[in-house]
Amino acid sequence: MKKWGLFLVGLGLSAMLANCTPVPDGPKVETAKLANGLEIIVLPDPRANVVTHMLWYRVGSADEPIGKSGIAHFFEHLMFRGTEKIAPGEFSKTVARLGGQDNAFTSYDYTAYFQRIARDKLPIMMEMEAERMRGLIINPDIVAVERDVILEERSMRVDGRPSSLLSEQMRKRLHAGTAYSVPVIGWRDEISALNAADAKTFYERYYAPDNAVLVIAGAVSLAEVLPLAETYYAKLTPSQTPRDARRVASDLRVNDYATPEVRVDSRVRQDSWRRLYRLPQSTPQNRQLFAAADVLAEVLDGGLTGRLYQALVVEQKLASGVGAYADSARLDNGELMIYASLASTASFDEIAAAIDAQIERMMQQPPSEAEIARAKMQLVSSALFARDSQQSMADIFGRAAMLGLTPQDVLNWTRDIEAVTPEDVRRAAQSLLRIEHSLTGHLSGDTKRGGK
Amino acid sequence: MRFIFASLLLSASLSFGTAHATPRLHAVGGQAVGVQEVNVRDMSAWLVSEASLPIFTLEMAWQGGAATDPAQKTGLSMLMARLMNEGAGDMPAKAFQQALADKAISLSFNAGRDEVTGKLRCLKRYQDACVRLLKLALTAPRFDPEAIARMKQEQTSSILRAQQSPSALANSAFMKLAFDKHPYGQSRDGTQATLEGLTRDDIVAHYQNTFARDNLKLAVVGDMTRSQTRRLMRDVFAALPAHARLPRVADTLAILGPKTKHIERRGPQTSVTFGHRGIAYDDELFFPAFVMNSILGGSGFSSRLTEEVREARGLAYSVYSYFLSLEHSHLWLGSVASDNKTTQQALDVIRGEMRRIAQEGVDLSRLEAAKTYMTGAYALRFDSGAKIAQQLIGVQLSGWPIDYFKTRNQRIEAVRVEDVKAAAQRLLADGLLVVSVGETAVSLAKQR
Numbered sequence: 001m002k003k004w005g006l007f008l009v010g011l012g013l014s015a016m017l018a019n020c021t022p023v024p025d026g027p028k029v030e031t032a033k034l035a036n037g038l039e040i041i042v043l044p045d046p047r048a049n050v051v052t053h054m055l056w057y058r059v060g061s062a063d064e065p066i067g068k069s070g071i072a073h074f075f076e077h078l079m080f081r082g083t084e085k086i087a088p089g090e091f092s093k094t095v096a097r098l099g100g101q102d103n104a105f106t107s108y109d110y111t112a113y114f115q116r117i118a119r120d121k122l123p124i125m126m127e128m129e130a131e132r133m134r135g136l137i138i139n140p141d142i143v144a145v146e147r148d149v150i151l152e153e154r155s156m157r158v159d160g161r162p163s164s165l166l167s168e169q170m171r172k173r174l175h176a177g178t179a180y181s182v183p184v185i186g187w188r189d190e191i192s193a194l195n196a197a198d199a200k201t202f203y204e205r206y207y208a209p210d211n212a213v214l215v216i217a218g219a220v221s222l223a224e225v226l227p228l229a230e231t232y233y234a235k236l237t238p239s240q241t242p243r244d245a246r247r248v249a250s251d252l253r254v255n256d257y258a259t260p261e262v263r264v265d266s267r268v269r270q271d272s273w274r275r276l277y278r279l280p281q282s283t284p285q286n287r288q289l290f291a292a293a294d295v296l297a298e299v300l301d302g303g304l305t306g307r308l309y310q311a312l313v314v315e316q317k318l319a320s321g322v323g324a325y326a327d328s329a330r331l332d333n334g335e336l337m338i339y340a341s342l343a344s345t346a347s348f349d350e351i352a353a354a355i356d357a358q359i360e361r362m363m364q365q366p367p368s369e370a371e372i373a374r375a376k377m378q379l380v381s382s383a384l385f386a387r388d389s390q391q392s393m394a395d396i397f398g399r400a401a402m403l404g405l406t407p408q409d410v411l412n413w414t415r416d417i418e419a420v421t422p423e424d425v426r427r428a429a430q431s432l433l434r435i436e437h438s439l440t441g442h443l444s445g446d447t448k449r450g451g452k
Numbered sequence: 453m454r455f456i457f458a459s460l461l462l463s464a465s466l467s468f469g470t471a472h473a474t475p476r477l478h479a480v481g482g483q484a485v486g487v488q489e490v491n492v493r494d495m496s497a498w499l500v501s502e503a504s505l506p507i508f509t510l511e512m513a514w515q516g517g518a519a520t521d522p523a524q525k526t527g528l529s530m531l532m533a534r535l536m537n538e539g540a541g542d543m544p545a546k547a548f549q550q551a552l553a554d555k556a557i558s559l560s561f562n563a564g565r566d567e568v569t570g571k572l573r574c575l576k577r578y579q580d581a582c583v584r585l586l587k588l589a590l591t592a593p594r595f596d597p598e599a600i601a602r603m604k605q606e607q608t609s610s611i612l613r614a615q616q617s618p619s620a621l622a623n624s625a626f627m628k629l630a631f632d633k634h635p636y637g638q639s640r641d642g643t644q645a646t647l648e649g650l651t652r653d654d655i656v657a658h659y660q661n662t663f664a665r666d667n668l669k670l671a672v673v674g675d676m677t678r679s680q681t682r683r684l685m686r687d688v689f690a691a692l693p694a695h696a697r698l699p700r701v702a703d704t705l706a707i708l709g710p711k712t713k714h715i716e717r718r719g720p721q722t723s724v725t726f727g728h729r730g731i732a733y734d735d736e737l738f739f740p741a742f743v744m745n746s747i748l749g750g751s752g753f754s755s756r757l758t759e760e761v762r763e764a765r766g767l768a769y770s771v772y773s774y775f776l777s778l779e780h781s782h783l784w785l786g787s788v789a790s791d792n793k794t795t796q797q798a799l800d801v802i803r804g805e806m807r808r809i810a811q812e813g814v815d816l817s818r819l820e821a822a823k824t825y826m827t828g829a830y831a832l833r834f835d836s837g838a839k840i841a842q843q844l845i846g847v848q849l850s851g852w853p854i855d856y857f858k859t860r861n862q863r864i865e866a867v868r869v870e871d872v873k874a875a876a877q878r879l880l881a882d883g884l885l886v887v888s889v890g891e892t893a894v895s896l897a898k899q900r
Contacts, residue, residue: 025506047504048835080753089763092753097821099828101752116832148766152721156769156789160618160719218835267718270612304538304549313602314546320602320609341609374553381556381575387505389836 027387029397029407030222034229037210037238041407042225043217043393051218052394053125054114055133056402058213059206061186062108062179062332063243070186071202073106074150074194079113080104081142083135088142091128098124108180109331110402116391119219126232133207134236140196147194154185162265163272166443170261174254174276174439178247180332208239213401217394248281248332252437260348260440268445271342273351277438279326279334282403291416292428293326297336298375299367299425300324300358305374307362308338312354318346322355331403336432347449348442362429366422380414487844489854490678492685494694497670498844498854499681502837506576508674509837510586510684511845515667517567518640519780520698523633525654527607527642529563532655532662534603536561536570539594540585545602548585555581559589563640566701566779567669567849568662573838576675587688590663595655604647611641618723618889619787621715625887626725626785629713630706636781664696665689671844673837703780705729708883714893722795722890723787726802728883730775730782731875733850739863740871741784741879742775747822747872748809749773749786749802754825756805761788767798777850784879795892803896806880813873827861 030042061072082088095102100117115125158164168183175181185191214233216225282290300308301324312319319340328334340351367375386392400410490497521528537552537559539545552559555578561570570590574582614620624639631637641647668689672681706729731741749757749772761771773786790798814822834840847856888894 047502048831050831050835089753089759093821096751096754096825096829099824099831101829101832116835118828118831145763145766149762149769152767152789152791153769155720155791160721160789162616267616269615270609302553304545305553310546313605314598317602317605320605343605344608374550377556378553384505384575385507385573388507388838391835 026411027393029411031407032222032226032229034209034234036234036236037208038229038233038236039213039401040222040225040229041213041215041397041401042220042222043215043390043397044219044221045217045387045390045393046219048390049119049219050116050390051119051122051216051220052114052116052391053122053129054112054215054217054394054398055129056110056112056213056215056398057206058109058211058402059111059243060107060109061182061184062246063206064179064182064186067190068194068198069182070150070191071194071198072111073185074147074191075199075202076104076106076111076113077146077150078138078143078199079132079136081146082137082139083131084137085131085135086128088139091132094128095125100125106184108184110399112398114394122216122220122225123228123232126228130232130236133209133212133233136203136207138196138199138203143194143196143199147191150185150191151188154188154191158183158185159188162263162268163443166261166263166441167274169263170274170276170439170441173256173261174278174335175249175333176255178249178332180330205239205241206243208241209233209236210238210240211242213398215394215398215401217390246332249278250280252278252280252333252434254278254437254439257436257439260442262442262444264444264447266445268443271348271442271444271446271449272339273342273348273440273442274337274339275355275438275440277336277433279328279336279432281332282328282330282334287416288419288424289428289431290326290328291413292420292424293328293336293432294379294417295372295375295420296362296425296428296432297324297326298378299371300338300362302375302378307358307371308340308355311358312340312351316354318343318350318354329399329403348444352440356435359429359433362433363426366426369422372420372422372425376417376420379417383414487854487857488678490672490681490685492682493690495665495668495670495685495689497672497681497685498848499671499676499678500673500837500840500844501677501681502673503675505837506675507837508574508576508579508672508676509841510572510574511671511841512570512572513567513669513845513849514569514662514664514696515567515669515779515849516662516696516698517564518638519565519635519701519778520662521635521638521642522699523635523638524646525642525650526635526638526646527640528650528654528658529568529662530640530642531600531603531607531647531650532658533561533563533568534607535595535599535655536589536593538599538603539596540588541592541594543588544594544596545599548589551581551585557582557585559586565636565640569845579680583684583687587691590688591691593659595652595659597652600652600655604650607641607647608644611639611644611647614639614641618717618719618721619725619789621717622723622725622787622887622889625713625715625889626727626885629711629885629887630727630783631704631781632707634704634781635701636704636778660693661697664693666694667696667698668692669845669848671841671848673841673844701780706781706783707885709885710883710896712886712888712894712896715887715889716891717889719890720791721789722792722888722892722894723789724795724799724886724888724894725785725787726799726884726886727783727785728879728881728885730777730784731879732782733777733852737871737875737878740867740875743819743822743826743864743867744809744814744872744875744879745773745775745784746826747814747818748805748876751822751825754821756809757786757788757802760801760805761790761798765797765801767791767794767801771798771802792891795888795890796894799886799894803884806876810873810876810880813869813876816869819867819869819872823864823867826864830861
């Protein structure tokens with residue numbers, strides 16, 4: 001993982017201050033680091049008198065011990081269930097009573113907690129967030145109730161949804177042998193067996209200032225935030241036990257890639273086709289490849305103007321909807337996904353053939369200048385539109401930090417996109433869209449149609 | 453990294469709690485945001501001029517919407533809305549969409565129950581192209597047969613997808629029971645049969661009847677001055693006909709229970725939608741009812757339903773209630789999904805909380821906590837230009853005056869404990885309508 005690039009020694013505090021090289025007309029980003037390892041990113045936006053206070057931890061479901069799937073997400077729930085000073089359930093109620101909203105989320109590579117609230121309440125949010133970083137009480141009775149809540153959550157998100165069950169089985173095969181083969185929420189039988197002891201071990205290792213990044217967006221500056229962070233967060237002791245290195249697939253071939261994962265379920269009314277390509281790990285060395293991948297996905301998807309929509313929906317009338325996106329924002333192997341909703345007259349084989357033809361075309365000829373220009377326009381402007389929302393900004397920079405990217409890397413992304421050439425896109429298609437790196441899935445309500 | 457910028461919603465992450473889409477009419481409330489009214493001829497727009505980013509958003513709404521779809525032509529407003537950015541003037545769909553994409557212009561339309569809405573998002577430097585393309589879409593939509601067929605296919609998919617979702621199934625069955633033959637009982641997407649029957653003539657006529665000036669509401673937010681807004685209104689909207697010509701939709705009251713309906717569907721959970729009649733905006737108990745619901749089921753982690761159903765018993769991941777105020781009726785609705793074995797228990801706990809708040813009311817500290825939450829969190833709806841635009845259009849559609857942003861919090865502050873109890877007694881009286889989708893048919897048998 002990379003460290004912050006541009007440190008300046010600051011203010012004689014135990015913190016280091018840094019400023020990113022400003023991008024013309026770009027957002028302001030201020031960074032610092034406390035002596036105990038807590039990194040701080042501030043994204044000033046004075047337009048509204050509110051702040052988004054987020055604490056990101058470098059731990060996600062991909063860091064779970066074997067057989068303990070779901071513990072990262074389960075633990076996220078327990079963080080709302082009481083400390084010495086905050087009674088169970090009182091965390092969110094206190095935030096609400098102060099006129100704020102809070103929530104948290106868990107992914108493969110990170111777990112984040114946030115509050116959105118009036119700016120003058122920021123110190124209390126910090127005090128409460130710091131309190132639960134090291135002072136959580138894990139009560140076995142509460143663990144049992146919360147486990148039921150999570151089983152209901154799994155039922156709602158996955159077990160009652162054929163589409164989610166298909167994705168889960170596809171990722172199990174696509175990422176076999178690596179941590180992303182296990183769903184973030186965990187396997188049902190393993191969730192059922194999680195207990196207070198598992199939670200405690202997990203907490204002590206990962207919930208520490210040197211494993212966290214504080215991101216604050218909104219009506220504040222670093223100069224205002226830093227003394228508060230010193231007051232509330234500086235006293236927390238580091239754990240000095242960062243997560244272990246994970247197994248990353250360098251050979252991207254998928255076993256049995258030619259056999260689609262098929263799910264036939266009478267609850268399905270709209271048949272759908274999807275394909276996941278396993279991507280190489282994103283590193284500083286291959287960032288241009290991934291910028292080209294973003295442009296590639298945009299040329300393919302691109303809404304109504306994209307190649308897939310024009311070919312499958314408009315011309316061949318095989319699908320009612322189709323799309324593509326690159327999920328390369330992962331610590332290990334990312335994914336590029338293509339999906340289609342089948343027209344009632346189309347077969348799965350026809351969809352696959354039509355999509356393969358578009359991919360083949362991408363590999364053979366570079367896209368036109370007009371296509372590239374349009375894709376870049378969409379991507380670059382998305383970075384500007386994102387600045388309208390302090391919550392999006394906190395999310396973007398926090399997520400990047402979890403992946404080992406600096407704020408400067410984020411700011412440079414638009415330049416990376418601008419530098420992509422049509423030939424880069426063709427090469428990206430050749431190296432990233434190889435059928436042997438992929439897995440195809442069919443979701444159907446019709447037994448006869450399911451396989452084909 | 454595109455994922456980081458453009459697709460936050462697709463993220464493979466799980467949240468501690470569900471974020472409920474608050475129905476538009478209750479998402480409004482009070483903070484001064486520097487809203488000005490801009491009048492041009494017979495048109496009016498609400499503007500927040502804020503130029504720190506070189507972008508602007510325009511929200512448009514035409515009153516009418518799916519409620520004006522004839523009974524045998526349900527889905528018409530939605531199909532028309534889908535077609536409004538599918539080609540205009542001499543540009544067929546692809547050319548029109550390319551012209552938008554070349555300048556990163558986002559233009560989309562949707563049909564609500566009581567209005568057709570449009571949303572335009574532009575980079576300031578392409579303002580002229582943005583305005584030109586919007587005008588073309590609004591005044592010269594093509595409705596090409598190719599696009600009509602394609603959008604019918606898309607809408608059919610949407611109908612089918614809704615049949616896969618237990619909560620969507622429960623909601624649509626609830627609306628059907630509550631409103632029977634009234635248009636509110638129909639799906640906005642229509643049915644496969646009605647959709648099939650819609651012709652280009654139907655769409656053109658509905659377009660001509662809907663897009664006028666006397667049923668238009670406008671909100672402009674971002675890098676736009678007052679005079680630029682006036683010019684936009686003159687250039688684009690003055691070209692629309694003066695009067696909409698839509699059928700009158702009758703006011704109606706939802707049909708009450710006590711009544712249950714069960715739809716059998718295989719799966720681990722049963723999804724339940726429950727509800728009553730709601731309350732009109734001009735009712736003196738509206739704000740007390742709004743506060744009462746926040747305490748009961750509207751405030752996420754702080755609500756009594758979450759406390760009792762989720763935190764204390766682990767019976768559900770998500771449980772909530774809300775008011776749905778429509779132009780011609782109103783509902784109070786709630787939703788929960790629980791394991792088939794515990795669905796009845798979850799519903800019993802919910803009904804117990806409804807009785808408790810109606811019989812006992814709330815104590816002062818609970819009321820004060822609800823008020824500070826509701827008044828404080830109101831500001832969170834104004835922290836981005838896109839959100840402010842949604843607020844401006846929502847308040848206009850609700851029929852509130854422009855000072856609502858200032859008075860909303862005062863009205864919440866004024867609610868007293870006895871008002872909350874009175875609202876609960878009137879609104880949560882017997883007569884619950886319940887739809888369950890899953891393996892457990894729930895009952896409303898008297899408890900304890």
